[in-house]
Amino acid sequence: MIPYTYSLHKIDNSTNFGFDPNAYSRFKFGDDLAARLFGTSLADGFIKYYLSENIINEQIVVISSPYSFIPTATFAMKNHFVSQLNRWLVEHGHHSIEETKVHRTITYKEDYGELSAEERMNLIGNDSFHIDKDFLKGKTLLFLDDIRITGSHERMILKMAKEYGLDNEIYMLYFAELINKNIHPSIENFLNYHEVKSIFDLEEIIDNGHFCFNTRIVKYILNTDSNSFVIFLERRNNEFINKLYDLSLGNNYHTIEAYVENLYLIKNYIKNNNYKLI
Template identity: 75%
Template sequence: MIPYTYSLHKINDTVNFGFSADDYSRFKFGDDLVSKSFGKDLAEGFIKYYLQENLITEQIVVISSPYCFIPTATFAMKNAFVAQLNRWLVEHGGLVVQEAKVHRTITYKEDYGGLSAEERMELIGNDSFHIDKGFLEGKTLLFLDDIKITGSHERMILKMVKEYGLKNDIHMLYFAELVNKNIHPNIENHLNYHLVKSIFDLDEIIKSGNFAINTRIVKYILNSDFESFSVFLERQNSAFMNSLYDLSLGNSYHTIPSYEGNLNHLKSYLNQQAYKLS
């Protein structure tokens, strides 16, 4: 089974990406306005370059990139993608899409975007992926991700597909894809951190009124040095701090030694706030 692959932007050099590197960085750290723009653009591209000539009449299932408890940045992009795709499908007599989740058990905390192709496969190869096979039967699957760099995530998805014996038509859709193999995979981190250079650069995104928390921003905050983390925490409201703590527990980050100090400080801070209010 060979999936159909589509990417909206083809990265062929380290300067001209076809999209704003600052916007991409904002997207990776939870700017929902950018997420909506990226998702809409990806849907329009897929419609123009595939669906207009190859209308899918059977049920479509959209599946965002795998995650455990905290969604990835792609999840926010997926929401806008689905909305835009549904509008087009309804206008052309198609069925509105369904959604499914690939459940992922993550075994590492390293920043994936700075690694080589071999290091990526070594890390991700220990993760496990699970999906509801029965729900997918007889449907066309659209797997969404924000960027394809080495293809390691795609290989893990296809490995899961093989293990589950899925016979579905499968499409792998990406906002961007690195097509120049002479460029090191760490170009991904160049994009991820193009705008965000420190924990304090997150303030404007979080307080913009268009913020969708995701795995990357939670890990980035927890991995900050204690002094910066403490100052950052003082600037946040109670709703954000409680969400940060609950999501961290949901992803079992309390079991990761390098996050322990900051999480314990956050817990104490929340307990103090609760005591003051009681």
């Protein structure tokens, strides 16, 4: 099974990416304005460089990067990609897009972006991926991800497709791709944290009116030292704190030792705040 692969930006050096690294960093931590820019530009690029001359007649299914309970940053980018691509498809007489999810059981808490290619494969190889095979029958699959660094996630997706016996036409679409193999895969973390150096750098993203939770920001908050975490928590409203807590439980972060202390602080904060309301 050889999928068609498309990436909007090709990274061949470590200083000029073809996109704003600060916007990318904000996107990775929940800025939906950046997600909209990336999603629409990826759709426009795919239309211009592929669909305009290679029409897909089958029903298209768009699938964001795998997740368990909390979506990844790619999920927000996917929403805008779908909106933009749907407009073009309908204007040209085609069916609008369907969506589905790859369910993922995650077995680690390490920061994937700082690892080498071998370390990434060793880590992700323990995860499990599941998809609704019957729903996909006879359809063309577009798997979306924000960046391709070593191809580990792609190999896991294709492994899943093989295990499920999928014979669908598969496309792997990326906002960006590292094509210079002399650049260490940790360039991903350089981009991820380009504008986020501490938990307090998240405040502007959260307060800009276009914020959406994702796995990265939840893990980053929970992994912060307790002193900074308490100060950060005191500046957040009840809605944010309750959402943070519920998402954390939904992703089973209460079972990860590194997050237990801060989750305990959130639990106490909610409990005490409820007493105040009573």
